[in-house]
Amino acid sequence: MIDTDRLRNWLKQYHNPDVAYREIISVTNQYKGLQPEQSLYNFNDGSMIELxxxxxxxxxxxKGSVYNIPICIWLMDTHPQNAPICYVKPTSDMSIKVSMFVDQSGKIYLPYLHDWLPNESDLLGLIQVLIVTFGEQPPVFAKASDPYSSNTFMSQPSGSYMPPYPTGYPPANNFGGYPPYPPTSNNAYPGYAPYQTPYPPYPGNNFGAPQPPVGTGTIKEEHIRESLMTALEEKLLRRMKEQFQQNQAELDTLKRTQDELRQGKSKLDGILSRLEKEKNDLDKNITMLQDKEQELEKAIERISNQESIDVDDAVTTTAPLYKQLLNAFAEEAALEDTIYYMGEALRCGVIDLDVFLRQVRSLSRKQFMLRALMQKCRQKAGLNV
Known part of the structure; x- marks a missing residue:
């Protein structure tokens, strides 16, 4: 059972304690063999920090059996900005099997760690990658008391040797603690930038143990058959993995194409809907214009059949007051035109200035009286003044 209060106390020094806490709880809930601990980590520059x-x-x-592989994953205090540091920690009856993923000290190198993305990579994904990788290339093998017995090394026809299949390791509950890690390269801290350099080269067939002499008595038919089957299985696994990756890439491309087609379909549906609405509006406007056109034709036909109307007869008032107002307005407008044309006559030299002034004075006095009369009529009629 995990002490959550103690775990939160350990993570106080971390930059993103909530993220680290959620990932640790998620991992321990799914993989009961892993437990959180706090201890000092030694960097290659001699500095130490509690992690x-x-x-x-x-x-x-x-190969059809499940084995418990001992590991230790160190979380940097900048997690998840920087990738964790991972080690294989073999027990006393195990030896490290050096490969392109594990070096002699047990440190783990993976593309997942090298290409760590803070917003996408997490501890659960890292452990799943470890399980898949170690399922193809086990990082440890069991030690044997007799280094030349067939239980320790399985001979191959070429005379080289390969480590045996892993034997059953102790269960997760019996996994003890491990001492602090020795300083490793490329992990100076602060300024730690893990897995930014290419993987170090590892010898192909050096497994950290002297090569025993191979005699004719140690190569048996079942060993040769098992070696051939192992090589065939690894080759088939590689081909299946390549085929799977290729199919996955094609599937991703098809999914992207499908998403683009769906987006295009949505856009086309929107355009068609707008066009349909505009077509309906246009049909309504055409119908309305046709109705108006018919009304105009009827009105023109009705007017053409009527007798001519006298304009003076058409302008009739309903009361004497309105008639007086109409006459005053018409007379005032006539005086306005008269004064205008008298000014034009003066400008052209048709009349003298004395005549112009005398006539304008008389017309202006009369115009003033007419305007006063119109104002009083509008007041009596209740119209706006």
Whole structure:
């Protein structure tokens, strides 16, 4: 059972304690063989810092059997900005099997760690990658008391040797703690930037143990058959993996194409809907114009059949007051025109200035009286003044 209060106390020094806490809880809930611990981590520059790590075992399926592989995952205090540091921690009856993923000290190198993305990579994905990788290339093998017995090395026809299949390791609950890691290269801290350099080269057939002499008595038919089957299985696994990756890439391309087609379909549906609405509006406007056109034709036909109307007869008032107002307005407008044309006559030299002034004075007095009369009529009629 995990002490959550203690775990939160350990993570106080971390930059993103909530993220680290959620990932640790998620991992321990799914992989019961891993437990969080806090201890000092030694960097290659001699500095030390207290970090939280996940220690224990993870279940790895290899050739139809499940084995508990002991590991330890150190979380940097900048997690998840920087990738964790991972080690294989073999027990006393195990030896490290050096490969392109594990070096002699047990440090783990993976593309997942090298290409760590803070917003996408997490501890659960890292452990799943470890399980798949170790299922193809086990990182440890069991030690044997007799280095030349067939249980320790399985001979191959070429005379080289390969480590045996992993034997059953102790269960996760019996996995003990491990001492602090020795300083490793490319992990100076602060300024730590893990997995930014290419993987170090590892010898192809050097497994950290002297090569025993191979005699004719140690090569048996079942060994040769098992070696051939192992090589065939690894080749088939590689081809299946390549085929799977190729199919996955094609599937991703098809999914992207499908998404683009769906987006295009949505856009086309929107355009068609707008066009349909505009067509309906246009049909309504055409119908309305046709109705108006028919009304105009009827009105023109009705007017053409009527007798001519006298304009003076058409302008009739309903009361004497309105008639007086209409006459005053018409007379005032006539005086306005008269004064205008008298000014034009003066400008052209048709009349003298004395005549112009005398006539304008008389007309202006009369115009003033007419305007006063119109104002009083409008007041009596209740119209706006």
């Amino acid at each position: 939280v790590n996940l220690s224990g075992t993870i279940p790895v399926r290899y």
